[in-house]
Amino acid sequence: MTARSDLLTVLAGIGVVLLVASAIGWALRRKLSPDGRNEAVENLNDRIRAWWVMVIALGLAFLGGKAGVLLLFAICSLAALREFMTLTNATRSDHWTLVGAFFVVLPVQYALIWHQQYGIFAIFIPVYVFLLLPIVSALRGETRNFLVRVAEMQWALMICVYCASHVPALLNLPIPGYEGRNVLLIAFLVIVVQISDVLQYVWGKLAGRRKIAPALSPSKTIEGFIGGALSATLIAAGLWWMTPFSPWHAALMGAVITLMGFLGGLVMSAIKRDRGVKDWGHAIAGHGGFIDRLDSVVFSAPIFFHLTRYFWATG
Amino acid sequence: MIRDTIATLVGRAIALFARLVTAVQAIWRGADPLDRRQRIYFANHASHGDFILIWTVLADPLRRRTRPVAGADYWGGGIRRFVGRDVFNAVLIDRTRAQDGSDPVGQMAEALREGASLILFPEGTRNLTDADLLAFRSGLYHLARACPQVDLVPVWIENLNRVLPKGAFIPVPLMCKVIFGAPLRLDVAEEKDAFLGRARDALLALRPVREAA
Numbered sequence: 001m002t003a004r005s006d007l008l009t010v011l012a013g014i015g016v017v018l019l020v021a022s023a024i025g026w027a028l029r030r031k032l033s034p035d036g037r038n039e040a041v042e043n044l045n046d047r048i049r050a051w052w053v054m055v056i057a058l059g060l061a062f063l064g065g066k067a068g069v070l071l072l073f074a075i076c077s078l079a080a081l082r083e084f085m086t087l088t089n090a091t092r093s094d095h096w097t098l099v100g101a102f103f104v105v106l107p108v109q110y111a112l113i114w115h116q117q118y119g120i121f122a123i124f125i126p127v128y129v130f131l132l133l134p135i136v137s138a139l140r141g142e143t144r145n146f147l148v149r150v151a152e153m154q155w156a157l158m159i160c161v162y163c164a165s166h167v168p169a170l171l172n173l174p175i176p177g178y179e180g181r182n183v184l185l186i187a188f189l190v191i192v193v194q195i196s197d198v199l200q201y202v203w204g205k206l207a208g209r210r211k212i213a214p215a216l217s218p219s220k221t222i223e224g225f226i227g228g229a230l231s232a233t234l235i236a237a238g239l240w241w242m243t244p245f246s247p248w249h250a251a252l253m254g255a256v257i258t259l260m261g262f263l264g265g266l267v268m269s270a271i272k273r274d275r276g277v278k279d280w281g282h283a284i285a286g287h288g289g290f291i292d293r294l295d296s297v298v299f300s301a302p303i304f305f306h307l308t309r310y311f312w313a314t315g
Numbered sequence: 316m317i318r319d320t321i322a323t324l325v326g327r328a329i330a331l332f333a334r335l336v337t338a339v340q341a342i343w344r345g346a347d348p349l350d351r352r353q354r355i356y357f358a359n360h361a362s363h364g365d366f367i368l369i370w371t372v373l374a375d376p377l378r379r380r381t382r383p384v385a386g387a388d389y390w391g392g393g394i395r396r397f398v399g400r401d402v403f404n405a406v407l408i409d410r411t412r413a414q415d416g417s418d419p420v421g422q423m424a425e426a427l428r429e430g431a432s433l434i435l436f437p438e439g440t441r442n443l444t445d446a447d448l449l450a451f452r453s454g455l456y457h458l459a460r461a462c463p464q465v466d467l468v469p470v471w472i473e474n475l476n477r478v479l480p481k482g483a484f485i486p487v488p489l490m491c492k493v494i495f496g497a498p499l500r501l502d503v504a505e506e507k508d509a510f511l512g513r514a515r516d517a518l519l520a521l522r523p524v525r526e527a528a
């Protein structure tokens with residue numbers, strides 16, 4: 001099969017899943033919330049609607065090729081960075097640092113992917129920006145909270161730009177026998193992460209008893225995590241045909257992605273708790289902000305990228 | 316006619332730009348967003364974009380007859396004059412009192428009599444200090460005395476001073492909130508200082524709680 005027909009198969013599959021979800025949401029609404037007052041049902045329908053928008057955006061980006069994918073993730077990075085920076089202690093003396101982060105660092109990182117400069121892409125933010133960013137802030141002479149401010153801005157860039165940019169960077173991996181199909185790797189990563197989030201939620205609702213980290217995230221349970229992770233791993237194995245992996249390797253990758261996504265969700269929850277907010281933003285109805293939806297992808301993307309690069313790619 | 320159309324388009328473009336940069340979210344806490352009654356919105360003032368943000372989140376029918384009160388010294392010339400006068404239909408007042416006979420409260424009361432709502436910054440000038448809110452000037456009291464039947468709605472603008480701080484010309488994208496509080500009015504027997512203190516407290520009460528670093 002060609003890459004394009006595989007991609008269309010995947011998109012059609014997701015479309016069917018969403019159609020079923022929409023039908024269930026519609027039926028639940030008719031039965032339980034005819035006047036739109038049942039919050040759980042309304043939230044579910046909000047989420048399904050947002051899923052449609054996300055899938056359509058992702059589908060268009062995939063069909064738009066490398067430029068489309070890079071543009072989509074650059075926009076996601078920008079939206080996520082805005083949410084993260086809003087919660088930091090950056091003050092007006094960091095204004096130029098913020099201007100640099102948004103309008104220089106972010107575009108440069110994505111331009112490096114566009115030009116396939118792996119060597120500099122992998123160290124640009126953790127080495128060069130890490131050193132240059134505090135210099136810009138220091139030159140303004142404001143020392144109050146300096147370490148906190150610089151560390152927060154640096155971390156915002158690592159999470160929202162550096163880690164997120166590893167998703168489109170998958171397009172650059174030269175994998176023998178998989179030429180022209182790399183976009184399916186992105187589809188695999190995103191599908192497994194998101195389906196794992198959904199399944200953990202569903203398993204948690206159905207069988208959740210013991211809380212895994214009550215201080216961080218009261219809705220996460222051991223039963224939900226195990227059920228969700230196992231079923232997402234199975235689905236990952238079933239999707240092996242769209243990857244360069246064998247079914248066993250696909251399952252292993254799925255497990256790693258799921259685990260990192262789960263732990264990433266915990267870390268980002270800890271930050272939200274620390275800052276006293278429930279959601280990162282309010283951009284996506286039913287989901288909160290961009291980071292609320294991206295957190296698990298962001299944590300698993302670099303690991304998935306490097307495992308694939310090390311074991312499957314050449315050069 | 317053409318000038319009006321351009322002004323409307325520029326207004327829409329400015330509102331869209333404000334939304335793109337700040338993802339501004341309106342929170343109505345005690346005031347009804349669709350209530351068409353005439354109002355005086357009074358807000359904290361830290362950035363030239365303050366009234367734009369309030370204007371952006373108002374529903375369309377309200378937006379059209381809501382006029383910001385702004386300093387003629389800043390909005391008086393060139394492109395700013397077009398934006399201030401034609402796009403936002405600002406009530407331009409002489410803050411410097413350079414001319415004899417200028418009567419800012421009279422101008423505002425006149426606009427209210429014509430049916431407009433007003434956006435007003437009772438600190439009188441942009442707050443460039445570290446304090447959350449400066450002392451209020453007396454204009455809000457005199458206006459409330461002149462038009463006691465109009466609701467005064469406190470509006471807290473959160474974060475815009477970080478988007479475009481003093482002296483900066485490139486805005487950074489950070490998320491902003493505009494929080495509308497419960498309306499208040501001047502009591503018949505209320506003294507000036509008591510009223511200004513009460514209004515200021517009502518505005519400060521809308522501040523989101525910030526964690527200590």
